[in-house]
Amino acid sequence: GAVVSQHPSRVICKSGTSVKIECRSLDFQATTMFWYRQFPKQSLMLMATSNEGSKATYEQGVEKDKFLINHASLTLSTLTVTSAHPEDSSFYICSASQGFDTEAFFGQGTRLTVV
Amino acid sequence: RKEVEQDPGPFNVPEGATVAFNCTYSNSASQSFFWYRQDCRKEPKLLMSVYSSGNEDGRFTAQLNRASQYISLLIRDSKLSDSATYLCVVRHSSASKIIFGSGTRLSIRP
Numbered sequence: 001g002a003v004v005s006q007h008p009s010r011v012i013c014k015s016g017t018s019v020k021i022e023c024r025s026l027d028f029q030a031t032t033m034f035w036y037r038q039f040p041k042q043s044l045m046l047m048a049t050s051n052e053g054s055k056a057t058y059e060q061g062v063e064k065d066k067f068l069i070n071h072a073s074l075t076l077s078t079l080t081v082t083s084a085h086p087e088d089s090s091f092y093i094c095s096a097s098q099g100f101d102t103e104a105f106f107g108q109g110t111r112l113t114v115v
Numbered sequence: 116r117k118e119v120e121q122d123p124g125p126f127n128v129p130e131g132a133t134v135a136f137n138c139t140y141s142n143s144a145s146q147s148f149f150w151y152r153q154d155c156r157k158e159p160k161l162l163m164s165v166y167s168s169g170n171e172d173g174r175f176t177a178q179l180n181r182a183s184q185y186i187s188l189l190i191r192d193s194k195l196s197d198s199a200t201y202l203c204v205v206r207h208s209s210a211s212k213i214i215f216g217s218g219t220r221l222s223i224r225p
Contacts, residue, residue, distance in 0.1 A: 034212075034213055036215075042217075043202070043215060043216070043217035043218050044153075044159065044202070044215045044218075046212070046213070046214065046215070049212055091156070093158050093159075095213070097213070102147075103147075103149050103161050103164060104161075104204075104213050105161070106158040106159050106160070107158060108157075108158055109157070109158045111156075
């Protein structure tokens with residue numbers, strides 16, 4: 001199947017700093033990328049949908065100024081958690097899709113711990 | 116009401132049993148349907164797409180009922196390795212969003 005690479009897989013940062021997470025589609029062009037967050041024992045929650053070359057669409061309750069998403073090319077989207085706080089500690093997962101009716105492939109996820 | 120709803124479980128069944136999950140969706144414009152599997156602390160992986168005519172992949176059978184707006188997953192002859200969380204996924208062509216259900220936890224016991 002298609003490969004989506006997410007980096008880093010694990011990051012620990014100090015409160016108040018910013019963290020950038022990269023999501024790359026390695027063998028296909030991703031028209032759309034999605035960013036999810038998952039707290040322990042909870043389901044995946046969609047944060048935003050990112051289309052190449054346009055602004056991301058954020059879900060209700062997700063602060064766009066705090067979670068900056070850039071989808072500069074058809075193979076790369078980045079999520080930057082700005083001024084991170086301990087409550088931002090979570091598992092962040094990206095997924096990428098080629099078209100509107102195709103399945104999405106997931107990155108390996110990034111476990112963010114803010115101390 | 117959530118757009119995609121699943122029974123959270125957990126389902127705890129013996130090895131070899133048959134188990135079925137249902138998932139309901141509220142948006143009639145939903146176009147594509149999938150079942151994903153997520154193991155603890157890992158990313159979800161596609162298990163199978165769900166087609167209108169129903170489809171089977173080994174021990175797994177998926178069905179779609181558009182009139183009642185639900186999809187189902189049947190696992191036959193369950194194995195210990197089937198223990199995971201199963202996520203129902205719905206996609207709208209118009210909005211291109213991919214919406215996950217909250218997942219159903221399955222635990223297979225020896």
